[in-house]
Amino acid sequence: MDLRLLFSLVFVLLQVTYAYTQRNFNAQEGFYINLDNDTIHGKIRALNDLSEELHFRKESQKRFKVFAPTEIKEFGFKSGGHYVSKNIASSEKKNVNLFLSRLFTGQVTLYQYDDIFYVQKENEELILLEQNNTVIDEKYVREDKRYLGILRLLTLDCESVQKLIERVDFNADDLTDFFIAYHQCVAPENESTQNKRTLKVKKGIKAGASFSKVTSYRDGVTPSYPEFKAFNHYTGGMYLNLSYNDKISIQPEVLITKKESSNIYKQYSVVNLQLPISLYYTFPTGKTRPFLSVGYVFGKTLKDNIKDLRFDYKINNSKSEYGFRGGAGLLFPLSEKLDIGIEYTYERTLTNGRGYDVQFGVNTNNIILCASF
Template identity: 25%
Template sequence: MRSSLRLLALPLLAISSGALAQTNFRPGYVVQPAGDTLRGEVDNRGAQYNGTISRFRPDAAATVVEYQPQQLAGYGFVSGQHYQALTLPGQVPTKAFLEVLALGQLSLYHYTDAAGKEHYYTRKGTEPLLPLVQRDTTVTRVNAQTGLPVTTKERQYPLRAVLWSQMADCPTAQVAVKSLELKESQLLKAVTAYNACQGGAATYARPARTSKTRFTALVLANRGQMDIERVGKDKVQSGWSAGGGLGLDFAPAFFNPKLTLQLQLLYTQHSFTKEQAVSDAQLVTGTDGRINYSIVQNTIQIPVLLRYTYPKGPVRPYLQAGPLLSLFTKNSADAVLTYKTYAGVAKTENSSLEMRSYGIGGTIGVGVAIPTAVGDFTLEARNDVTDALVHDDGISGKSGVSVVAGFTFGK
């Protein structure tokens, strides 16, 4: 079963590797130092890359030109981020492309460095950038009552002093600074409020992220496997069967944009059969014994998955995993034993096992998402496992391999 999953996943991994190496040109522009704006397509490869270089081409057939921050005033995307080339504060001044979060009397910027660490800066008017910093420190103090040292963690907020000073001419906006955390949504709200206090809205403010829910339709091909200990622990596999279902794709505003929650409702059907010889020592009452197991399962699967999706490119690989609840609308296991008595008379004995009505387990999958104008097409290889399915010893939990195709409606 694991080898089957690997075989199913290999093509998806190959597609994913190709996707990671692809460029991601989108309609955009570059602003030259003299103020001239060139329109065309700009490569969008993520926050770290976008902060150090801008790759521009007038159209899809044109040669790509790479710009360093020293060569442009800024660049951006028609329906996305906007960047300005600014000098970062520090002992060694460095110029970089900073993402614009808000422009006005007080402007707010975001930058991701080469190590992936996020930084926020503000600038009042044409003054130099000031960093917004929040840090956690460990402090050791002597307890006055016990005389023993006590170590605690404290959070310091230098950013509040910076913003308090910059907003000194608007006391109503200063109030929010007292409890401000280094969170993009809070910073954007505070800066926007200050610019409004100064006599008008900001000339630009990046829209705040909102939670989003999308509907998904799914079809799948699935194959199951389990152990039947009473026939020598041999693996028993079902054939491939078709199934389908529905899902909801949740993207909470407070989540990292690369993460989503998937709640799915899937229906599958499996039929397992296994015939095995029974030794005379096990049979006791006769010879030539054979036992045939027939197991039928109709299952409603409810996986709850956390999905990580690489957010750029025409083909976007993803990995997801989470718990699984299986509800069996039918879960029967019948055993038919045939043998000959010592007198040579053929005998048949029928029995049924008491099976559980549910199973608990987990799911993991790897796939690709292909964005379109009306939604995302997905293709995935998935493996799931559930715990034991019978009250008595004899039948193990089930594992399954699936190929799942889906379409998530909406952008």
């Protein structure tokens, strides 16, 4: 099959899948409250960025209507997730109206916008929580801890919570847990509400270099010698990242990867359509976010040249691969919509199971650049 045609088909498939997800799965039951305090129920299109506009339609309507933060007071999802219109100061020192995600309501209400937070006590002004780390000599990062001082001032009336402050990292989960503890300390009899996370869906592209080295076996036991040499080739494709919080996500991918390795006796060369699915854990550390991943990979061979060089005959193969993968990398969030990153992954896969004359274990190291939006 022509690789250009294959890439086109894979791209169309991912686009259709993403469009279906956005239009159907992400059209969730919810409500909004208008300026007259009336509550209207219907469907909300759960876009990646909900800070600037709400796409809403009543059950009896087919088209979504767009609302700006100045046109309604708040909205929320039946499954969880609440957004409130607030007037805040922008980076240009002008006030703008945005929908802020309300993470917790209690003695202190916690809001989030992009990678910054706002807190507010009843009948008081919004207070900005932000973290601006400083890079020194391109090696050392001076972590901005000024937000901890604000937490200390807000919770002076609870000694037990004060002891927790130094362990609070600048992320939604830690800040939410902190204010829950504060509420339980000073007003346990009063009602509080914690925001339930909604599913975030991001699509992305990735491409990079692939370095593969093969070990061949007979009957799954005895490695063949001499050692195979590794060759570098390519890997690339598209993915969806599905997450409910800032740390844990599931990522299915569609990749095209070429793997090649040989010794004086055998040659192994394949182009595979890979379908990995991985669990990602991202450390919420600010502008640069390290991550780890682990998962399963299945591949279908599109083109192969596996043969015994001594007798110049082609070795039968299963036209597929399966195995596990793990990786690590760095993510650089540029905005709420756009992330870029660099990732290293290691794969151990098997081509040909028992029943074939020769089995191939393939160790693959990938260095990949990725972008999600």
